[in-house]
Amino acid sequence: MIPYGRQSISEEDVEAVSDILRSDWLTQGPTVTTFEQAVATTVRAKYAIAANSATSALHMACQALDMGPGDVLWTVPNTFVASANCARYCGALVDFVDIDPVTRNISLSALETKLQQAAKTGRLPKVIVPVHFSGRSCDMAAIAELARPHGIAIIEDASHAIGGFYAGEPIGCCRYSDITVFSFHPVKIVTSGEGGVAVTNSTALATKLKLAVSHGITRSPELMQNPSEGPWYYEQISLGENYRLTDIQAALGLSQMSRLHGFVQRRQALAQRYDRLLAGLPLELSQPDSPGSHSAWHLYVVRLTGSDTEVRTRRRAVFDRLRSEGIGVNVHYIPVHLQPYYRALGFKPGDFPAAENYYDGALTLPLYASLSEEQQDYVVDRLRQSII
Ligand SMILES: *Cc1c(COP(=O)(O)O)cnc(C)c1O
Numbered sequence: 001m002i003p004y005g006r007q008s009i010s011e012e013d014v015e016a017v018s019d020i021l022r023s024d025w026l027t028q029g030p031t032v033t034t035f036e037q038a039v040a041t042t043v044r045a046k047y048a049i050a051a052n053s054a055t056s057a058l059h060m061a062c063q064a065l066d067m068g069p070g071d072v073l074w075t076v077p078n079t080f081v082a083s084a085n086c087a088r089y090c091g092a093l094v095d096f097v098d099i100d101p102v103t104r105n106i107s108l109s110a111l112e113t114k115l116q117q118a119a120k121t122g123r124l125p126k127v128i129v130p131v132h133f134s135g136r137s138c139d140m141a142a143i144a145e146l147a148r149p150h151g152i153a154i155i156e157d158a159s160h161a162i163g164g165f166y167a168g169e170p171i172g173c174c175r176y177s178d179i180t181v182f183s184f185h186p187v188k189i190v191t192s193g194e195g196g197v198a199v200t201n202s203t204a205l206a207t208k209l210k211l212a213v214s215h216g217i218t219r220s221p222e223l224m225q226n227p228s229e230g231p232w233y234y235e236q237i238s239l240g241e242n243y244r245l246t247d248i249q250a251a252l253g254l255s256q257m258s259r260l261h262g263f264v265q266r267r268q269a270l271a272q273r274y275d276r277l278l279a280g281l282p283l284e285l286s287q288p289d290s291p292g293s294h295s296a297w298h299l300y301v302v303r304l305t306g307s308d309t310e311v312r313t314r315r316r317a318v319f320d321r322l323r324s325e326g327i328g329v330n331v332h333y334i335p336v337h338l339q340p341y342y343r344a345l346g347f348k349p350g351d352f353p354a355a356e357n358y359y360d361g362a363l364t365l366p367l368y369a370s371l372s373e374e375q376q377d378y379v380v381d382r383l384r385q386s387i388i
Pocket of ligand 1: 053079080184
């Protein structure tokens with residue numbers, strides 16, 4: 001089976017992990033710090049805090065921004081459920097903003113309208129989570145311009161997007177956001193097995209993220225409320241979790257980070273090759289990058305053209321046929337508001353028609369650094385056969 005995504009592990013990666021197994025530290029040693037520094041430097045952010053997943057990092061980000069009961073977080077339906085769940089962990093509410101069918105990211109006009117309405121009714125969100133779907137950045141300058149006058153915080157869910165650029169700067173530099181979160185799950189661009197990193201330029205938020213990752217415990221005298229009772233002394237000053245990344249994982253992540261640029265270039269080349277080979281077929285491809293921006297190409301998604309019910313049937317047929325031919329196509333994403341958990345909170349079909357309509361025809365083709373051109377030709381050939 002040619003999967004839709006997979007990790008690329010080198011002998012250097014294996015060495016890096018075995019070195020840790022022979023060292024004194026398995027969890028939270030010096031390699032976690034080195035990994036954090038590598039991520040911060042690469043994305044040009046001041047602080048990076050590693051966690052055991054992006055889901056954990058999103059939860060920590062919500063905690064750092066003091067999300068709680070009565071607060072509201074907005075994200076898009078075209079994402080993985082974790083972008084929304086992070087608010088629920090804090091007892092906060094979730095609402096969604098529909099997507100732009102061309103960029104497949106948050107719709108700026110839907111955001112503007114929803115903000116105007118929410119300002120009138122006094123129900124503005126505390127946090128907005130734009131998701132850089134497939135690795136392409138949202139228009140962060142425009143989002144910040146809409147959100148900042150209302151004092152709304154922004155967490156970028158960049159789980160797809162490490163190594164991508166927006167307006168001449170790396171995604172994660174946090175010029176237009178408070179915190180950016182990356183995922184190091186094996187299907188993403190670079191991996192640590194499981195892992196996530198939150199980056200920020202704010203010293204206050206970095207301190208809160210650091211507390212959240214490990215029980216709310218500090219050993220920094222300046223954060224303590226009482227005088228130290230001795231070298232063993234620590235204080236728990238907030239309620240945190242154990243979301244720590246291990247040195248074993250950090251060693252893999254660090255080793256992978258040194259190849260990030262090459263991974264993204266290879267994904268980009270394969271994506272451009274797909275664009276060329278698929279041109280002329282009845283498919284909606286993704287829009288080209290705008291100047292100064294480039295996608296990290298986590299996913300290569302095509303959308304079958306056609307109307308709702310009919311396109312759903314055809315997508316199903318194409319999906320089944322490609323799977324039976326050994327091609328691990330997938331679908332990203334089932335709109336989050338249609339998940340039973342969110343339906344039970346009051347959401348229903350028709351609430352976010354652009355995300356629902358996009359989903360009906362969406363199909364993710366295999367894309368990863370070690371995908372060969374021969375494999376890609378096979379995918380294109382089988383896809384062509386199945387849609388015409
Ligand atoms: C993968 C993913 C996550 C969660 O990442 P984990 O590291 O698996 O917790 C969150 N948001 C999006 C958009 C993702 O694709």
